[in-house]
Amino acid sequence: MNCLGIESTAHTLGIGITKKEEVVANERSIYKPSPGKGIVPSEAAKHHSKTKKKVLEDALKKANIEKEDLDIVAVASGPGLPPCLLEGVKLAKKLSNQLKIPLVPVNHCIAHIEIGKKDCKSKDPLVQYVSGGNTQIISQSGNLYRIYGETLDIGIGNAFDKFARNLGLQMPGGPKIMQLAKKGENYIPLPYTVKGMDLAFSGLVTEATRKSENAEKEDIAYSFQETALSMLIEVTERALAHTKKEELLLTGGVAANTRLQEMNQLMAKEHQADFYVPKREYCGDNGAMIAYTGYIYREKNQDPKEVDINPTWRPNTYKIPLPK
Amino acid sequence: MNVVYRGAEATLYRDKYLGIPVIKKERKPKKYRIREIDDIIRKERIKKEVKMLKKAREVVKTPHTLQVNLKDHSIVMEELEGSTIKKRIEENQENPQKLGREIGKMIRGLHDKNIAHNDLTTSNMIRKGGEIFLIDFGMAEDTHRIENKAMDLLVFKKMLKSTHWKVDREIWENMKKGYRDEKTIKKLKEIEERARYL
Numbered sequence A: 001m002n003c004l005g006i007e008s009t010a011h012t013l014g015i016g017i018t019k020k021e022e023v024v025a026n027e028r029s030i031y032k033p034s035p036g037k038g039i040v041p042s043e044a045a046k047h048h049s050k051t052k053k054k055v056l057e058d059a060l061k062k063a064n065i066e067k068e069d070l071d072i073v074a075v076a077s078g079p080g081l082p083p084c085l086l087e088g089v090k091l092a093k094k095l096s097n098q099l100k101i102p103l104v105p106v107n108h109c110i111a112h113i114e115i116g117k118k119d120c121k122s123k124d125p126l127v128q129y130v131s132g133g134n135t136q137i138i139s140q141s142g143n144l145y146r147i148y149g150e151t152l153d154i155g156i157g158n159a160f161d162k163f164a165r166n167l168g169l170q171m172p173g174g175p176k177i178m179q180l181a182k183k184g185e186n187y188i189p190l191p192y193t194v195k196g197m198d199l200a201f202s203g204l205v206t207e208a209t210r211k212s213e214n215a216e217k218e219d220i221a222y223s224f225q226e227t228a229l230s231m232l233i234e235v236t237e238r239a240l241a242h243t244k245k246e247e248l249l250l251t252g253g254v255a256a257n258t259r260l261q262e263m264n265q266l267m268a269k270e271h272q273a274d275f276y277v278p279k280r281e282y283c284g285d286n287g288a289m290i291a292y293t294g295y296i297y298r299e300k301n302q303d304p305k306e307v308d309i310n311p312t313w314r315p316n317t318y319k320i321p322l323p324k
Numbered sequence B: 001m002n003v004v005y006r007g008a009e010a011t012l013y014r015d016k017y018l019g020i021p022v023i024k025k026e027r028k029p030k031k032y033r034i035r036e037i038d039d040i041i042r043k044e045r046i047k048k049e050v051k052m053l054k055k056a057r058e059v060v061k062t063p064h065t066l067q068v069n070l071k072d073h074s075i076v077m078e079e080l081e082g083s084t085i086k087k088r089i090e091e092n093q094e095n096p097q098k099l100g101r102e103i104g105k106m107i108r109g110l111h112d113k114n115i116a117h118n119d120l121t122t123s124n125m126i127r128k129g130g131e132i133f134l135i136d137f138g139m140a141e142d143t144h145r146i147e148n149k150a151m152d153l154l155v156f157k158k159m160l161k162s163t164h165w166k167v168d169r170e171i172w173e174n175m176k177k178g179y180r181d182e183k184t185i186k187k188l189k190e191i192e193e194r195a196r197y198l
């Protein structure tokens, strides 16, 4: 059984293919905003529209199959930016109609979790899902993924990027801040906002930007990163103690931050929890995670006519199929 | 002294103080964060906890603080012999309707006193001798702002949804009946509508 998965919720247009549970292709093309700018949804959508034919061909070639060999098509129909989601859904519907194969709408956050679990052989983790737009602490209880904590304003990735832009750094800002932070030595106190298991980053970005005028770039980057990540680890630790889970899985684009990995490792160890990070290609947005999730959730297939984008789709509303 | 609980923030030990059973709550340094942040947070939280425990005691049940040690960031308080509301819900020992109302009244009392607890979870509520005691005031704040009170309710609502998903609605609906402050509830609605997670 071959499943094709389409990811287009934000910057990345990704197409992956799975043969049963095995990933056989994971191709992508990433939209880059113009220098000094954040993502412009309509521009990103244009990029996806322009590159989808090529990425699809590459994926089929990589998997060494023909279009006609596909059995299921899965698409990330949310959460995400509406114009970007539309491109993916359009392509998925077209393939589903053309090839007369079922269409499975997949929740983007859940796909990150499922591929992470598979890649790390983790069974029942507490998940720290951190990307540009999303920052959530999620875990399964009953037949749903529950959200224990999350950002109340912007995603942590966007907070890094925004702060980087304010410092006049080129995109992508996150990695630049991380590099600068390595050379920082002096901690400059910054606002630390945690409410229960939720957190917020806007105040931190504003204040760090203000204080950057009278500070070394390295020091302010260091202080910003340490503050943001400490907040994140604190709420994750609270959720870990609260849920008593024995595994911690870090995923999403921001998982590439090595300081974040290190902090999670230290925290998990104190709670005797195993710590996992999936391979880089599965942390960032990718098509393989959509294909894999579409395959394991395949009984959720829908009539293509009924599938629509779902820009604010919460992962805690999507029933997890019981193992067969 | 034996460890009774290793939580997210603190380690708790059972001990005796002047012959009575007490709990020592110690905020140990966290290896994952830098010294500067660790110091600020541990100091601030323990000071807040002591101050707000005392202030809250005028309107809700809280354990008495017997000793504060700023050096090892610990406080010694009376031990509440009972179990957390979380555990009691999980063991079906609570009537969700009655409980919701009781919690509502309790939170209203705090808010009228201009206290936002900021970590309202069922692990921070202990039932002892028929009454609910509220603990863990390290993140509490002195505030008259309605937004902060609404946020306090939101933390509790979301916690119910993730953790007590079998009875969350029943508890929440009754919480509102016990709380009975339409203005703050309305503010909460506004915040939820504005938020991304609706």
Ligand SMILES: Nc1ncnc2c1ncn2[C@@H]1O[C@H](COP(=O)(O)OP(=O)(O)O)[C@@H](O)[C@H]1O
Binding pocket: B005, B006, B007, B008, B009, B010, B011, B012, B023, B025, B063, B077, B078, B079, B080, B081, B084, B123, B124, B126, B135, B136
């Ligand atoms: N005074 C007390 N008497 C009895 N049990 C307590 C007392 N204080 C705390 N506990 C128990 O320890 C747990 C953790 O304490 P808490 O103050 O909430 O620390 P944390 O900040 O780590 O959550 C509580 O959920 C409760 O089970």
Ligand SMILES: [Mg+2]
Binding pocket: B007, B123, B124, B136
């Ligand atoms: Mg607590």
